[in-house]
Amino acid sequence: MNQWKVKTVPSKAKIEALSKAINVNPFMASLLIQRGISTFDEAKAFFRPSLEALHDPFLMQDMYRAVDRINEAIAKNERILIFGDYDVDGTTAVSVFYGFLKNYYSNIAYYIPDRYKEGYGISYIGIDFAVDNDFTLIVSLDCGIKSTAHIEYAYQKGVDFIICDHHTPGDILPEAAAILDPKRTDCEYPYKELSGCGVGFKLLQALCIENNWEQELLFEYLDLLAISIAADIVPITGENRIFAHFGMERINANPRPGLQAIIELAALKLPIDISKVVFTFAPRINAAGRLADACDAVRLMLSEDKETALNQAKLVNEHNTNRRELDADITQEALTMFKEDDFLKNASSSVLYSPSWHKGVVGIVASRVIETYYRPTIVLTESEGKIVGSARSVHDFNLYEAIDACSDLLEQFGGHTAAAGLTLKPENLPAFKLAFEEAVKLRITPEQKQPIIYIDVEILLDAITPQFYNIIKQLAPFGPQNMAPVFVANNLKASNVKILKEEHLKFDVKQEGCNSQFSAIGFRMAHLNDLVADNKIFSLCFTIEENTFRDKTTLQFMVRDIKPWGYNPVSKGESTESKACEYLQEKGYVIKERNYRSGKNEIDIIALKNNELIFVEVKYRKNDDFGFPESMVDKSKQDRIKACANDYIFATNWNGGIRFEIISIIGTKPDIMHFEDAFY
Numbered sequence: 148m149n150q151w152k153v154k155t156v157p158s159k160a161k162i163e164a165l166s167k168a169i170n171v172n173p174f175m176a177s178l179l180i181q182r183g184i185s186t187f188d189e190a191k192a193f194f195r196p197s198l199e200a201l202h203d204p205f206l207m208q209d210m211y212r213a214v215d216r217i218n219e220a221i222a223k224n225e226r227i228l229i230f231g232d233y234d235v236d237g238t239t240a241v242s243v244f245y246g247f248l249k250n251y252y253s254n255i256a257y258y259i260p261d262r263y264k265e266g267y268g269i270s271y272i273g274i275d276f277a278v279d280n281d282f283t284l285i286v287s288l289d290c291g292i293k294s295t296a297h298i299e300y301a302y303q304k305g306v307d308f309i310i311c312d313h314h315t316p317g318d319i320l321p322e323a324a325a326i327l328d329p330k331r332t333d334c335e336y337p338y339k340e341l342s343g344c345g346v347g348f349k350l351l352q353a354l355c356i357e358n359n360w361e362q363e364l365l366f367e368y369l370d371l372l373a374i375s376i377a378a379d380i381v382p383i384t385g386e387n388r389i390f391a392h393f394g395m396e397r398i399n400a401n402p403r404p405g406l407q408a409i410i411e412l413a414a415l416k417l418p419i420d421i422s423k424v425v426f427t428f429a430p431r432i433n434a435a436g437r438l439a440d441a442c443d444a445v446r447l448m449l450s451e452d453k454e455t456a457l458n459q460a461k462l463v464n465e466h467n468t469n470r471r472e473l474d475a476d477i478t479q480e481a482l483t484m485f486k487e488d489d490f491l492k493n494a495s496s497s498v499l500y501s502p503s504w505h506k507g508v509v510g511i512v513a514s515r516v517i518e519t520y521y522r523p524t525i526v527l528t529e530s531e532g533k534i535v536g537s538a539r540s541v542h543d544f545n546l547y548e549a550i551d552a553c554s555d556l557l558e559q560f561g562g563h564t565a566a567a568g569l570t571l572k573p574e575n576l577p578a579f580k581l582a583f584e585e586a587v588k589l590r591i592t593p594e595q596k597q598p599i600i601y602i603d604v605e606i607l608l609d610a611i612t613p614q615f616y617n618i619i620k621q622l623a624p625f626g627p628q629n630m631a632p633v634f635v636a637n638n639l640k641a642s643n644v645k646i647l648k649e650e651h652l653k654f655d656v657k658q659e660g661c662n663s664q665f666s667a668i669g670f671r672m673a674h675l676n677d678l679v680a681d682n683k684i685f686s687l688c689f690t691i692e693e694n695t696f697r698d699k700t701t702l703q704f705m706v707r708d709i710k711p712w713g714y715n716p717v718s719k720g721e722s723t724e725s726k727a728c729e730y731l732q733e734k735g736y737v738i739k740e741r742n743y744r745s746g747k748n749e750i751d752i753i754a755l756k757n758n759e760l761i762f763v764e765v766k767y768r769k770n771d772d773f774g775f776p777e778s779m780v781d782k783s784k785q786d787r788i789k790a791c792a793n794d795y796i797f798a799t800n801w802n803g804g805i806r807f808e809i810i811s812i813i814g815t816k817p818d819i820m821h822f823e824d825a826f827y
Contacts, residue, residue, distance in 0.1 A: 149708050150594070151635065151688060153602045154181055161185060175618055177604050178632050182622075194621050196392040198366065204353035208334035213309045213325035213350055214357050220284045221252050228282040229257040230273060232289040232343065233436030235378035235429050235444075240288035240311070240344035242448040243368040247351050251360055256282075259441040263506055263530055267568045268561065269294035269308075274301045284324075286350075287311060289343025292328050293561055295321045311346040313381075314561055315547060338385045344375035345390065369394040370403060371448055376626070377421045378429035380565065383626030391624040395421065405447040408460035421624045434466035437507030438473075474508045477501075478515040485520060495596075496522055496549075496587040498580045500536075502529035510537030510566070517541060521598055523549065523587050525569070527576070533558065534576055538567040544587075544595045552586040553579055593751075600688055600707055603632045608656075608663040616691055616702055637686045638712060641667075641679035654679055656687060656704065666694070669706030684712035728752060736761065 157180040166176040168187045179185075184193050192200065204210055220227055229248075231241035238259065245257045258277070260270045268290040274297060277285055284307050291298070291310035298308050298321035308323040315330050327346050329336045341349065348368070355362045373394020376387050383391050398406060399418045406428065410419070413427050435444040443462055450456035481499050485491050491499075497520055504512070509526040516524050517539055523546055527536030540546035545564045554560065556579045560569035571579055625631045641654040652669040667689065669675060678685050687709055694703035728738050736754035752763040 148597065150597050150599045151602055151708070151710070152599055153605065153635070156604070157181065165190070171618060172610055172615065174604055174606050174610050175615065178622070181603060182629060193388075196389045198389065198393060200389060201352070201386060202337050204349040204356070207327055207329065207336040207349060208331055209325040209327055210350070210353050213327055214353050216284065216307065216309055216324045217286075217354060218358070224254055225284055226280070226282040227252070227255045228277050228285045229255060230269070230285050230287045230290075231257065231259050232267065233259050233262050233441035234289070235432045236343045236375045237289040238432060238436065238441050238444040239371040239375040239378075239448065240342075240347045242445050243344055243371050244286065244288060244347045244351060245445075246449050247365055247368055250364060251358070256280075257442075257445060259436070259445065262436055262441070266530070266535065266570060268559075269297040271297065271300060274304065274306060277301070277306050278304045282306060284309070286347075288347045289313070291321065291323070292326070293317045293321075293559070295319055297321075298323050309350075311343065311350055313341050313343050313346050314563065338387075340382045340384065340387060342372070342375040342379045342381050342387070344372050345381075345387065348372055348390075366393065367397070370397040370406065373398065373624075374424055374428055374432070377424040377624075378433070380627055382628040383421075383624055384628050388624070388629065391421065391626070395419070395424075395624055398424075403448070403450075404453050404456035405450045405459065408447070408450070408453070408456040411457075412460050412464050421626055430470070431460075431463045431467045434470045435463045437470055438466045438505075470508055470511075473505050474511050474515070477504050477508060477512045480504075481512055481516050481526060482519055494522070494584055495591055496584050497524040498527065498583055499525070500527040500534065500576060504528040506530050506535060510539065510568075513537055513539040521596065523591070525583065529573070533570050534573055535570045536568070538562070538569065540565045541595055542599050544591055549583065549586040549590055553582040556582060601630075601633060602635045602688060604634060606634045606636055607661055608636055608658040608665065609661040611663065611665070611691065611702065613702065616693070619691060631690050633688060633690055633707060635686060635688050639685055639687055640682060641685070644676065644680055646673045646676060649673065652676055652679070652706065665702060665704050667704035667706050669709070672706055672709070675709045678709045678711060686710045686712055731763070
């Protein structure tokens with residue numbers, strides 16, 4: 148079940164001030180303030196991005212060193228190798244860097260490691276290739292920040308490295324000629340969230356400034372940079388918003404041959420937005436590196452004529468079709484494992500392994516598994532005698548930190564808070580499973596164990612007009628930290644309720660006291676039909692899109708979730724249990740455990756005051772006549788706890804919409820462990 152959380156609503160004074168300053172309704176003013184926009188000038192900068200607002204690339208640590216080393220290589224006619232990762236960020240970075248630099252220097256080539264023979268990041272095979280082919284400088288893109296041993300190996304072979312990366316550095320930086328990474332602790336570059344392609348782009352921008360090269364030519368590659376930003380799920384704020392804005396403009400106005408070929412094969416209609424990039428361009432570009440040769444994707448993006456581009460697009464399209472089939476089969480196998488493993492069912496994390504799984508799709512499978520079992524997940528397979536895989540996280544959980552806590556069992560790992568890759572020896576797998584489970588269990592909060600839908604604002608249907616939607620469109624490009632606005636509307640009734648193709652829910656919706664009526668569709672939400680049928684009153688969580696049918700364009704709600712009228716979404720990021728804990732602390736209790744699990748059972752809160760130990764179940768509803776069962780605490784659980792207690796009191800209490808059901812144990816020095824048996 149999804150949690151609904153309403154973002155903090157700005158003050159009435161701030162909303163009124165911005166609404167008046169830029170002539171928008173209060174709902175739009177609230178959306179903008181939530182995005183850090185509270186003045187006319189800030190709104191102008193947001194709605195009218197400018198390339199002139201890009202930061203000086205020389206603010207990045209080591210930028211002067213990087214530019215000097217490349218210019219030295221050009222002056223001496225050294226061979227330069229452009230080395231990139233095999234994912235979308237890496238291949239777009241190689242395409243941008245190689246595609247632009249070859250206009251000014253021809254003694255260059257590119258190299259992308261084989262996912263299966265070499266693995267993630269800088270490889271010894273790649274360095275040996277550089278040595279054997281007389282390359283003396285390697286520019287690494289989207290990788291290298293943790294490749295200390297590899298960089299030392301290259302140096303001993305007479306090869307320098309310039310690292311362009313955006314991943315979190317380790318404690319020790321490689322001994323490279325230059326290291327460009329905004330996340331370096333000693334780097335004062337103003338924007339920290341560039342993609343790997345973005346860091347490479349800033350190096351090219353610095354070269355343009357230093358060498359008087361034409362920046363307009365560099366800006367022609369913003370389309371590929373926009374794809375890297377969308378696919379790598381970096382925040383679309385600051386410079387990334389500028390890059391994405393102008394990159395998407397270029398894709399829609401004048402797509403390069405490789406992108407045009409994808410558009411034709413996928414039968415996309417213009418205009419293309421970020422979501423189409425994520426779900427259409429990115430999987431095809433990624434599939435090349437997952438199942439075959441990532442250089443196929445680079446050749447596609449650098450194609451200069453329609454025929455070549457179409458042939459390359461057909462090739463990556465075939466890779467993507469094969470990837471989909473593998474993805475579906477392996478996901479089914481992974482989900483079956485939960486049915487056969489009680490520990491896995493009840494764990495706080497999922498670590499799944501099969502030596503037969505295809506290495507190229509384990510990251511996708513991890514994301515699919517989370518859709519069913521919502522928890523940090525790692526999917527592993529065997530490659531070159533080692534166990535390798537990908538990890539994916541749930542909302543707000545720092546996956547990188549949890550994996551780092553188990554790093555003594557790993558050969559290597561790297562990534563972000565939300566996704567990571569790792570390699571370990573087969574004999575370490577059992578210990579790693581346990582260590583990762585403990586690391587997650589120690590860090591994960593109750594709020595992170597359930598999917599959350601973040602709601603921007605509660606809205607009246609009459610406020611949703613074509614003019615309002617036109618402003619929403621100008622908030623784009625959407626992505627992390629600037630997601631498409633999510634609304635909630637209450638006190639609704641549906642008409643013309645239909646189930647389409649046995650899985651989709653479609654209906655018209657009206658609101659009490661409003662004149663407007665809108666069509667709504669919930670894909671794969673037929674199971675929610677009972678909530679809107681039979682004239683029931685409900686709350687709707689949705690985004691707004693345009694729908695064109697028979698040359699008529701109307702606004703349509705894309706359903707995110709439906710709940711019965713009376714459900715109160717938790718606001719300001721506070722969970723029901725957090726509020727309950729605050730209430731208990733005010734009463735003098737010390738919180739000992741939250742979401743305490745033993746065996747197959749869980750209790751929301753365990754607290755202690757003097758010699759009284761209490762077990763608490765918590766619910767949150769608008770009022771007490773909403774229709775609760777007689778007790779939320781299972782009677783058999785009550786009986787088991789009572790059997791372990793010296794004295795026992797059961798009570799129900801209401802406070803601010805929170806229903807507490809408290810099992811109070813009174814005795815001498817009560818101990819949680821004394822009641823372990825009660826949970827089995």
